[in-house]
Amino acid sequence: MSTPATPPTKRSQQLIQTYRMAKATDRFIGLITLGVFLLGAAVGFAVIWFLPGGQGTLKLILSIIGAILFGLLAAIIIFGRRARAAAFKQMEGRPGAAASALQMLRRGWKTDAVVGFTKQQDIVHRVVGPPGIVLVGEGNANRLKTLLATERRKHVRVLPDTPIHEVVCGNGEGEVPLPKLVRHVTKLGRNVKPAEITEILARLKAIDAQRGTVPMPKGPMPTSMKGMRGQQRGR
Incomplete structure (x- = not known):
């Protein structure tokens, strides 16, 4: 017997809705956000990896965590800005x-x-x-x-x-x-x-x-x- 899928949270629903709205005007928003995430992740990994002290598996784990956090932060910032710009572009000139x-x-x-x-x-x-x-x-x-x-x-x-x-x-x-x-x-x-x-x-x-x-x-x-x-x- 299969377990029913967990319904998406309100935040994830808003994120999906915002992405679909933005993509109608900014069709490269997904690729750009992914690219920014990868770039931020690379920077985050390098920053943690080349810090003095630490070695071996622990340092690798910390570097991976830093890469994910840096990448997510950069992606969220860029996605938010582009989504907001896309929303204004779609609304501009319309009553209300x-x-x-x-x-x-x-x-x-x-x-x-x-x-x-x-x-x-x-x-x-x-x-x-x-x-x-x-x-x-x-x-x-x-x-x-x-x-x-x-x-x-x-x-x-x-x-x-x-x-x-x-x-x-x-x-x-x-x-x-x-x-x-x-x-x-x-x-x-x-x-x-x-x-x-x-x-x-x-x-x-x-x-x-x-x-x-x-x-x-x-x-x-x-x-x-x-x-x-x-x-x-x-x-």
């Missing part, structure tokens, strides 16, 4: 791409997708975190000026003392490209404390209650970005 990217923000941040929109699919997302409130727009730059100004006024009425930042995601002048969006948002400063963030979120419920349900435009694959976020957090 900025919201998917913002899902990669770590703990201490709260992202609300599509707090404002136009019929032409210009969208404003909201992020609450250490900088305060960040309104992130994507779409036509001219229409977004009015939309962002409207959303700013709504938030100022409820939270007049909270810093409010406006960011437009795009490739135009003064806009932030999608791959750099998360880093740009996290570098806006630390203006509020965690306890204040809790109070801000409580007050924002008044705005959201008046807003009603806002449809999220059909966008790319936020699940793949969430999987990458989980890997970054070490879950």
Whole structure:
């Protein structure tokens, strides 16, 4: 009687999903990751092997362990970077791409997708975190000026003392490209404390209650970005 196969863990499922997503854009990601692993393994083996002291079987075992660890570390770093680049490339230009990217923000941040929109699919997302409130727009730059100004006024009425930042995601002048969006948002400063963030979120419920349900435009694959976020957090 055969033993049933052990189902893959959530982490392995995320890894497989991320690989399949990335391969659709970066078809050499598997070969490159394997090459990096072998190169890292060779370096790791050499580093341990040529260290002074030790000899014989013990040193060989330690060198092999070092090779595996160095190789895995190098492969994980390169795979993560290429997979992230592939995900951004697939999402760029699609409605809702900025919201998917913002899902990669770590703990201490709260992202609300599509707090404002136009019929032409210009969208404003909201992020609450250490900088305060960040309104992130994507779409036509001219229409977004009015939309962002409207959303700013709504938030100022409820939270007049909270810093409010406006960011437009795009490739135009003064806009932030999608791959750099998360880093740009996290570098806006630390203006509020965690306890204040809790109070801000409580007050924002008044705005959201008046807003009603806002449809999220059909966008790319936020699940793949969430999987990458989980890997970054070490879950």
